[in-house]
Amino acid sequence: MIVLKDVCKTYQVGDEIVRALDHASLTVEDGEFVSIIGPSGSGKSTMMNIIGCLDTADSGAYLLDDIPIEDYSENELAQIRSRKIGFVFQSFNLIPQLTAAENVELPLIYQRVRRAERHRRVSEALERVQLTGRMHHLPSELSGGQQQRVAIARAIAAHPSLILADEPTGNLDSHTGRDIMDIFHELHEGGNTIVLITHDDSVARQAQRSIHILDGRVREVAP
Amino acid sequence: MIQSVRMAIKSISGNKMRAFLTMLGIIIGVMALVILVSLVSGATGNVTDTIARLGSDQITVRISDNKGAPVTIGDLSAWMEEETFGRIAPVASESVMAKYGTETGTMTVYGTTAPYKDIQKLSVLVGRFLKTADEENVSFVCVVNETAATELVGYADCLGEDIHLNGQRFRVVGVLKDDDTSLTSVFRSGSMVAYIPHAALVRLSASVTREITSFYVSAAADGTVDAAKERLTEILKERFDQDEDAFTVSSQNALESAMSSVTSILAVLLGGIAAISLVVGGIGIMNIMLVTVTERTREIGIRKAIGASRGMILTQFLVEAVVICMLGCALGILGSWGVLRLITTVVSGLSISFQMSGGVVLIAVLFCFFIGIVFGLYPANKAARMAPIDALHYGG
Incomplete structure (x- = not known):
């Protein structure tokens, strides 16, 4: 479960102080599929960084599974990311030198999962995104849709409490994008909590709940 | 990892x-x-x-103070009987004026005995080295190195020629090879050198007497140099009232x-x-x-x-x-x-x-x-x- 209360975050860009998040509050229950939608510059990336524990808020509270995420050291944040959050990025962000299977395995290595268990989980995750046949291919040998599926497999292999997707269909054509969204729906039906960040209304509407963000302020809209 | x-x-x-x-x-x-x-x-x-090949089994002994008990050729022969020692040869040297016909030159003359050749690993080009009989008879014979033969006499194969050392006539009975198998011949190859019986040098030189102040000893076998040195030191200490400063015993191990x-x-x-x-x-x-x-x-x-x-x-x-x-x-x-x-x-x-x-x-x-x-x-x-x-x- 995610709870954000009165979260503020400001950046200094040159002389100007930018309020990326302005008293933003948000609750996502376990098993929910929530989309966060907003135009670029609205603060949704900052929102994602904070939810994803890549960054911490200036003020306000953030509870992830009832753990307050504040004033943690970088290493503690890394541990939380490793165990609780699975990232899916717009530009896939696979490591080009590693094969599909190795990319999926990476977060498990960082979690110090044992080798046999790692292999079991990797093949399980790749099976869920229907890429078992491509596990020994490098990212450059895969299509955009396949790369994104590898990225999703990497996110779910670690059994996170939250899958955080940042414009997962942004770099894909609409057909492939639909396939990827289908996978998210399947994951949702399988009980995963998904937060999807997008600027695309048609993608956002597929979620149970849509949250609009504009100039750092959050507004919930009916699905 | x-x-x-x-x-x-x-x-x-x-x-x-x-x-x-x-x-x-x-x-x-x-x-x-x-x-x-x-x-x-x-x-x-x-x-x-x-x-090592050039002779690290060689021990050099110098006596600075004989305490009234001078070492003689006879003593050396007696010590040679000991099984820790190989061979022993006295050595004394003198710089002399050498003359052959009208040729003259400065020559270093070593007075020694037959074992010297083996200790120093010298090799003979023609003729022979000194013999024990030469020492006993005080023969005025000499063995010269190649440099001396070619520079003074004019040719290497100069057996039987007579050369004058400080006016005393010596007959050449052997010529030594200037080669690199022995440190001694390497060091001496540039200058004229002659070897004569120790007794002959005593007659020739005013400073050299029958009392031996310097001699070479070779160890009985490879690797026994230290044992030989020890035994030698023991003998000499006994002879010279336990005074270690009366003599020095050194070997080429030090050089090594x-x-x-x-x-x-x-x-x-x-x-x-x-x-x-x-x-x-x-x-x-x-x-x-x-x-x-x-x-x-x-x-x-x-x-x-x-x-x-x-x-x-x-x-x-x-x-x-x-x-x-x-x-x-x-x-x-x-x-x-x-x-x-x-x-x-x-x-x-x-x-x-x-x-x-x-x-x-x-x-x-x-x-x-x-x-x-x-x-x-x-x-x-x-x-x-x-x-x-x-x-x-x-x-x-």
Whole structure:
């Protein structure tokens, strides 16, 4: 479960102080599929960084599974990311030198999962995104849709409490994008909590709940 | 850890040419270190071998104070019976004016006995060396070296010629070869030298008497020099009222150890210079690692986003630097092995064998490891300290 209360975050860009998040509050229950939608510059990336524990808020509270995420050291944040959050990025962000299977395995290595268990989980995750046949291919040998599926497999292999997707269909054509969204729906039906960040209304509407963000302020809209 | 090594090998093999160029500094450094040190130790081994062959079993005794009990030829013959000693020969020298016909020149004359030839490992070109009978009969015969024969007499094969030493006539009964099998003949090959019976020198010279002040002893066998020295010291102490200052006993072992200390200094010096090139190679690695870290900023961001801690990123890049160093080290050792083989083949005429010593290889490996750590630490730390969001959004 995610709870954000009165979260503020400001950046200094040159002389100007930018309020990326302005008293933003948000609750996502376990098993929910929530989309966060907003135009670029609205603060949704900052929102994602904070939810994803890549960054911490200036003020306000953030509870992830009832753990307050504040004033943690970088290493503690890394541990939380490793165990609780699975990232899916717009530009896939696979490591080009590693094969599909190795990319999926990476977060498990960082979690110090044992080798046999790692292999079991990797093949399980790749099976869920229907890429078992491509596990020994490098990212450059895969299509955009396949790369994104590898990225999703990497996110779910670690059994996170939250899958955080940042414009997962942004770099894909609409057909492939639909396939990827289908996978998210399947994951949702399988009980995963998904937060999807997008600027695309048609993608956002597929979620149970849509949250609009504009100039750092959050507004919930009916699905 | 094994995982990190595998990851490092993977990312190194992703850019082989660059990895090789990075390693080149280390390869050259290791080769310089291993080859130089091996060459020095090979040459040292050769020189000490030569010295040993030239007669390290020779002991020199000088008596400065005979305490009223002078050593005579008879004493030497008596000591020669002892089984720790090989041969014993007295030696006294005098610089004389030599004359043959109208030719004149300064000549060093050594008064000694027959065993001298074996102790000093001299070899005879023509004729014979001094005999025991020459000493007993006080014969005025001489054995000259090749230089003396050719410079004074005019030709090497000058047996039976009479030369005058300080006006006294001596008959040449033998000519010695100037060769490199004996230190003595090497040192004396440039000047005119004659050997005459000790008794004859006593007659010829005002300063040399029948009291022997200096003599050479050879050990009974190789490796018994120290035992022979000990026994000799014992005998002489007994003779000279336990006064160790009355005489000195020295051997060429001292020369050998001086030689080996010189060469080990040389090895350390050259090794040090080679080590500097290794350090330069390490700086090259640091440079490339810094570039790599910047290039892979995005990768670092991804890794951090999916849960890599600082320590893990640090380990990854550190291991990568160390792996590059160790690969370079391995290639360098392989290369220097090849070069040493080549040198050994090329100079096979010198019969010097340049072996790669295990010690220097071990030093090279440890040093490379150390360099990898030292010069990998800064770039790795730089990578580890990157903020995940900055790294993730870098260049895209």
